[in-house]
Amino acid sequence: MAGDLWGAGALAVLLAALLLVVSLLLVRERRTGRRLRALVAEAPDPAVAARPRAAIVVNPSKFSHLDEQALRRRQAYTAAVFRSHGWQDPLWLETTPAERGAEQAREALAHGVDIVLAAGGDGTVRAVAEAMTGTGVPMGLLPAGTGNLLARNLDVPHTDLAAALDLVFSAPDAAVDVGWLTVDRTGSDADPDRHLFLVMAGLGFDAAVMAGVEDRLKRHLGYGAYVVSGARALWGPQARVKVRVDDGDAVGVRTRAVIVGNCGRLTKNLVLMPDARVDDGFLDAVVLSPRGGIAWGEVAWAIVTRDRRGQRRVQHLRGRSIEVTCAEPQEVELDGDPIGTALRIRVEVEAGVLLVRCPPLRG
Template sequence: MTAGDVQGAGALLLAPVVLLAVLLVVVSGLLVRERRTGRRLRALLAEVSTPALAQAPPARPRAAIVVNPSKFAHLDESARRRRQAYTAAAFRTHGWEDPLWLETTPAERGTEQARAALAQGVDVVLAAGGDGTVRAVAEAMAGTGVPMGLLPAGTGNLLARNLDVPHADLTAALDLVFSAPDTAVDVGWLEVDRTGDDPAPERHLFLVMAGLGFDAAMMAGVEDRLKRHLGYGAYVVSGARALWGPQARVKVRVDDGEPVGVRTRAVIVGNCGRLTKNLVLMPDARVDDGFLDAVVLSPRGGIAWGEVAWAIVTRDRRGQRRVQHLRGRSIEVSCAEPQEVELDGDPIGTALRIRVAVEPGVLLVRCPPPRG
């Protein structure tokens, strides 16, 4: 074999190696280029998608306000508009949508309006009115898991007083909507049997107190004209008129116990016990303890009423012959003669039998935590 032949054979052997090397270089270049293109594409997508996400802010919360216009009848149209504008501005300042406004009517006192608000998916429903409006709104809110707030505008404002919600300061009441926790509270249910043997008695929700006898007669005797001019003093005037009525013969049954016959002027059952800032009818009543407290008042004559007043002012927990304290999950009162009945300060006519029961923790209220 000549030298030329050897060189030719070597060239033939090197050719595939060179070709393979060239292919490796080309493939490597393509892979590098593909990776760079992928990185550029991902960066471009990130640049495009990030601003789009930033431009879609989270949905802002919204409240509904159920307003009883009769509580603002003393304001002229301009004052009412200023009050509404101030309230809406407070919500905007805290990052909320403008509230949904729903007015009550004599036929629809707040329950229907609250249900309409819930259907629109609001985050909280506020009751702007007296205890009747609060009670009607609560009837729709109980068990829903959506909190209720209070913007008190009535005379008694009993629930607001018991939950330490400012009842004469709109700004302070609104502050609680944005800062206070949601507290689970009990509700009471009152069955009213007007004939004594009604198979389907009326059923009403209440939040503060339900009563039969003197206190209901006092509430029934309050004139709207006096409430406008005297405020809480109207109840004092009406109470003085009803003070000297006769005692009633009733039977009281607590839970599954035996009925006990008493002669009384009033049986008052409370989910909470405060009447005013310093006047507490049931010192041990708590709105979140799963129980109802009750007092049976049995005075006869001026001196006996003095004993009752002293027991209330001193917050006597022991009870005595004029003031008896009861506690249970249900309380039933049967009467020999029809007696006036009230719930949360509203008279609802007469009845021969009432039954009151508690439903624990089914209503969320935006308020300071209840005091022990």
């Protein structure tokens, strides 16, 4: 009897041990299976990963007029367009007041995207371009904001999202110039500010107009806000400045504004610098010297008609670098954004260092 009991106990122990081993093996198998499934889920589908991908750098403040549902529809539509062309869903990166686009563009480049699209107005476009310059990766432009100055100059649709997206898949890449603005605020700064710009940088009247534009008016009046601000700044005094082009002598003039352009167009039909080209390796500039209402009328007529013959109040300059030194601090702007006052600015061109997807450039 005792032997039978011992045998039964041993068998029970053996069965329990076997059950424990099997349980441990099953648990391990389940864990291994979960890990494998997780790895498969995390690993990109090779077919999807091989497709091109875009990043979109968005300034959310430019879409504050849209509710959350409208924003989601816009984002879903954009992603659907990319999928319909065989691309991956785009990488969405939002700007912040502290990181205005350059950091997001660098993050996009680190992900190996094929194009970076800026959707956030002229400031966002400029910040993205600063990170994209010299990389060999193209940037594109999507409608946002009021000015859209670069889009206007490159004939990229600036009010039609569908048309702007179509260019991503159909247009070539153009190698364009960028401008660099060095801002010496005191006239003797040891480490002056340096900013990239794409369209225009200015000192004097135009910068005062930009500085005087209220965001509230921009939201309600669009370009009309600049008209209101311009009317306020119209009767200011002339400034005494010295202008140097390349290695030439500095020439003293009295002026209301010195505007240096990488491009020449302000709106569809308003061209400030008819000879400016975004890919010629040069900067164009105008020195505006009106005094009084009649003189401003002459300046306006010269700009609207593009007729400069015999025009004393609109002087045109051209070079690879232009330096302006002021007797008194003047307001400064670049691509429509005011950046404070300065006693001296220097503007230089860097030729062909930025790729932009756009219609073929006009000759």
